[in-house]
Amino acid sequence: MNVYYDHDADLGFIRDKKVAVLGYGSQGHAHALNLHESGVPVVVGLRPGSRRWKQAEAAGLAVAPVAEAVAQADVVMILLPDEVQARVYREAVEPNLKEGAALVFAHGFNVHFGQIRPRADLDVWMVAPKGPGHLVRSEYQAGRGVPALVAVHQDASGSALPTALAYAKGIGATRAGVIPTTFAEETETDLFGEQAVLCGGASQLVAYGFETLIEAGYKPEIAYFEVLHELKLIVDLMYESGLAGMRYSISNTAEYGDYTRGPVVIGPEVKERMKEVLRQIQEGEFAREWVLENQAGQAVLEAKRHKWAQHPIEQVGPKLRAMMPFLKAHVSEEDVGDAT
Ligand code: NDP
Ligand code: MG
Ligand code: MG
Numbered sequence: 638m639n640v641y642y643d644h645d646a647d648l649g650f651i652r653d654k655k656v657a658v659l660g661y662g663s664q665g666h667a668h669a670l671n672l673h674e675s676g677v678p679v680v681v682g683l684r685p686g687s688r689r690w691k692q693a694e695a696a697g698l699a700v701a702p703v704a705e706a707v708a709q710a711d712v713v714m715i716l717l718p719d720e721v722q723a724r725v726y727r728e729a730v731e732p733n734l735k736e737g738a739a740l741v742f743a744h745g746f747n748v749h750f751g752q753i754r755p756r757a758d759l760d761v762w763m764v765a766p767k768g769p770g771h772l773v774r775s776e777y778q779a780g781r782g783v784p785a786l787v788a789v790h791q792d793a794s795g796s797a798l799p800t801a802l803a804y805a806k807g808i809g810a811t812r813a814g815v816i817p818t819t820f821a822e823e824t825e826t827d828l829f830g831e832q833a834v835l836c837g838g839a840s841q842l843v844a845y846g847f848e849t850l851i852e853a854g855y856k857p858e859i860a861y862f863e864v865l866h867e868l869k870l871i872v873d874l875m876y877e878s879g880l881a882g883m884r885y886s887i888s889n890t891a892e893y894g895d896y897t898r899g900p901v902v903i904g905p906e907v908k909e910r911m912k913e914v915l916r917q918i919q920e921g922e923f924a925r926e927w928v929l930e931n932q933a934g935q936a937v938l939e940a941k942r943h944k945w946a947q948h949p950i951e952q953v954g955p956k957l958r959a960m961m962p963f964l965k966a967h968v969s970e971e972d973v974g975d976a977t
Pocket of ligand 3: 826828831
């Protein structure tokens, strides 16, 4: 596998350029601060009235309204929520983008699905850290980095890739390793992962497990521990040492049950449905649905949130978590972005 490290990247490709980082949320604060400390000139673009404006200034960064930040910049990194990017691009970014500037993303959704159609004079590339913003920041501060993906969609200047690698170096990613990809691959696999496995698949698995136990008469408190709370222990083991390492660490009873009952619960028909979910992503069906949902004010999203808030697992959860003050809530405001 081709992986780029520090010695493959030359900060010189970006140090004389002005980088506008639009947004100061999960990714935005990390990129802006890491680049700044790597000696890259940075201006943060925000909407007037953003309560993050003062935060960015207090951290020593220049801040300007989005349109002004873009007008000053040679490289514009868009770190706004994906569903607002197309509108902000139309209204404040495109009209102010310098001829020949680089337009940059940390996720390919809007470019890949045609919500943003960049002018031909622009370089368009992506540096997508494979971790939440707070980790991109804390690893950089510790002298390390979070791995990232790099992709070039449009190379008008002829130096899009070295500039992208310089950016990746500026945020610390080449310390860990940067893997080349395409906008299509990054976007489609990201959506598939979160829908089929990480968020959709895991949430539904937990909910069905919980319902099965309480419908059989077991106490909700105990069901919660067995199917939700303990999931973290297993995921941590997978994270550190893969499926094999997890299976090595659990009891032999658990391991035998895993091999023999796992495929009973998650049978081959689930894989067929995963393929259908992937097809909807690849053919743009999911993207069209999500764009329409946003135009409709996220009505379905709101209804789903309301429905899930009524689930019995949400009645018992808060009580049990209150018994465990050592479970510091990790969902701070900086982190609620799209970590997947
Ligand atoms: P956040 O939701 O954390 O970003 C919020 C920022 O966007 C805030 O500064 C907010 O400003 C600003 N903002 C929101 N709406 C507007 C608007 N209409 N005009 C101007 N500014 C606005 O985003 P993330 O950091 O989670 O995501 C940014 C990008 O990074 C996305 O493309 C995402 O897919 C990608 N990504 C995210 C990862 C993550 O871990 N979160 C991981 C890898 C990629 P205000 O203070 O005014 O609200
Ligand atoms: Mg057990
Ligand atoms: Mg995602």
